[in-house]
Amino acid sequence: MLENSKIIIDLDACTKCKACVNECHYYQIDNETLKLDEEFEEGCEECGKCVAICPVNAISLKTHIGKTLKEVPTKEDLPSFNSLVNLFQTRRSRRQFKKTPVPKDIIEKILDTAGRYSATGHNEENVYFTIVQNREILTKLSDECTKQTKNLIEKFEDPQGRESLKSVFSEDMMQKAEELIPSFKRKLIRISQGEEVWRWDAELIVIHSPRDSATLIENCTLAAGQIMLAAETFGLGTCSLGYITAFFNIFRSISKIVRMPIKHVVGYTLAIGYPKAHYYRIPARKPLKAKWL
Ligand SMILES: Cc1cc2nc3c(=O)[nH]c(=O)nc-3n(C[C@H](O)[C@H](O)[C@H](O)COP(=O)(O)O)c2cc1C
Incomplete structure (x- = not known):
């Protein structure tokens, strides 16, 4: 587990796919290991996009604990441009x-x-x-x-x-x-x-x-x-x-x-x-x- 005041990451589940690293500069891969930038705790805005983008659901914001996160709807479920x-x-x-x-x-x-x-x-x-x-x-x-x-x-x-x-x-x-x-x-x-x-x-x-x-x-x-x-x-x-x-x-x-x-x-x-x-x-x-x- 990688944990700080804002986040918990299940390193066993992490596949090192770099989705979070590409999304947010506070995530880094160092020697095949997922790391957090030293400014993470101060800089993280808790926007949750790392949570949204992780394909194996390895990242949890502490503010999300106890909440069920909704799946992103498919394009078909969005209103059409005309509507x-x-x-x-x-x-x-x-x-x-x-x-x-x-x-x-x-x-x-x-x-x-x-x-x-x-x-x-x-x-x-x-x-x-x-x-x-x-x-x-x-x-x-x-x-x-x-x-x-x-x-x-x-x-x-x-x-x-x-x-x-x-x-x-x-x-x-x-x-x-x-x-x-x-x-x-x-x-x-x-x-x-x-x-x-x-x-x-x-x-x-x-x-x-x-x-x-x-x-x-x-x-x-x-x-x-x-x-x-x-x-x-x-x-x-x-x-x-x-x-x-x-x-x-x-x-x-x-x-x-x-x-x-x-x-x-x-x-x-x-x-x-x-x-x-x-x-x-x-x-x-x-x-x-x-x-x-
Ligand atoms: C920032 C802002 C402040 C406004 N304040 C008022 C107001 O105090 N009273 C009012 O009757 N209309 C107000 N309006 C409505 C505008 O008059 C209205 O948006 C404009 O006439 C265009 O009409 P529409 O909103 O139907 O497109 C305001 C609109 C904006 C964007």
């Missing part, structure tokens, strides 16, 4: 949702697959999901977004208020927020007419990670992309919510409502629910912008 194309073209941002609750087990199924199996930088697997289904909490969130928007507009329009904002916002944020004021004003008008403009009456999936993650936004965004596609297969619609994501990260009064850990940053927020309207056709997109070298 994927249909999925890619069917997904649209929805802005009209029924108030029908989304069954918890469906969201769980989507997050446990599409969410959990998306790629993360350095295989950090550090993407967290906060699912907001409770109508009282959802309303509280929308109300607080409205309150903070009103506050922001008031501050921008008052010279003293502007100065106070400069001590909290970077120059870049000040400029971005200023550009958004007309759109915020339009939202407030629609809110006064009874419309729910922050999350379109849908439930929420808030995707977040510890602040020190090197690829936080990318990890959360990749998970969101897979979740949006998986949701379609259950007849669910989604919408990316950039405003709410920003509000979670700027206003503690908003992130507190969903008990966001203080050391986490929200990387993506999705509205999720049953669409109210039906789309009949797929509008054409702008031509592909690609450079071939």
Whole structure:
């Protein structure tokens, strides 16, 4: 047996086929013996590809102990390119949702697959999901977004208020927020007419990670992309919510409502629910912008 804090290798079973050596530079063959690089324990990201590639199942990650590993499906079991194309073209941002609750087990199924199996930088697997289904909490969130928007507009329009904002916002944020004021004003008008403009009456999936993650936004965004596609297969619609994501990260009064850990940053927020309207056709997109070298 070759064992360290992360891995156990059954050397008797190992055929020295070099599959693991070719896959990962922390594996070496030295004098016909399988060895681990001295930086293995520090460097191994526990991605499990050595486990996946070993033809005789001689390698086990300690995190896998007690788990039955699923066989890789054959190509026939994967969706065809055409069915994927249909999925890619069917997904649209929805802005009209029924108030029908989304069954918890469906969201769980989507997050446990599409969410959990998306790629993360350095295989950090550090993407967290906060699912907001409770109508009282959802309303509280929308109300607080409205309150903070009103506050922001008031501050921008008052010279003293502007100065106070400069001590909290970077120059870049000040400029971005200023550009958004007309759109915020339009939202407030629609809110006064009874419309729910922050999350379109849908439930929420808030995707977040510890602040020190090197690829936080990318990890959360990749998970969101897979979740949006998986949701379609259950007849669910989604919408990316950039405003709410920003509000979670700027206003503690908003992130507190969903008990966001203080050391986490929200990387993506999705509205999720049953669409109210039906789309009949797929509008054409702008031509592909690609450079071939
Ligand atoms: C990062 C990101 C943030 C977004 N934020 C919002 C938002 O706050 N509110 C909203 O209604 N739509 C939002 N959207 C949805 C876009 O407006 C939408 O993707 C775009 O109109 C294209 O439509 P499609 O998603 O149906 O292809 C966002 C999309 C992305 C990718």
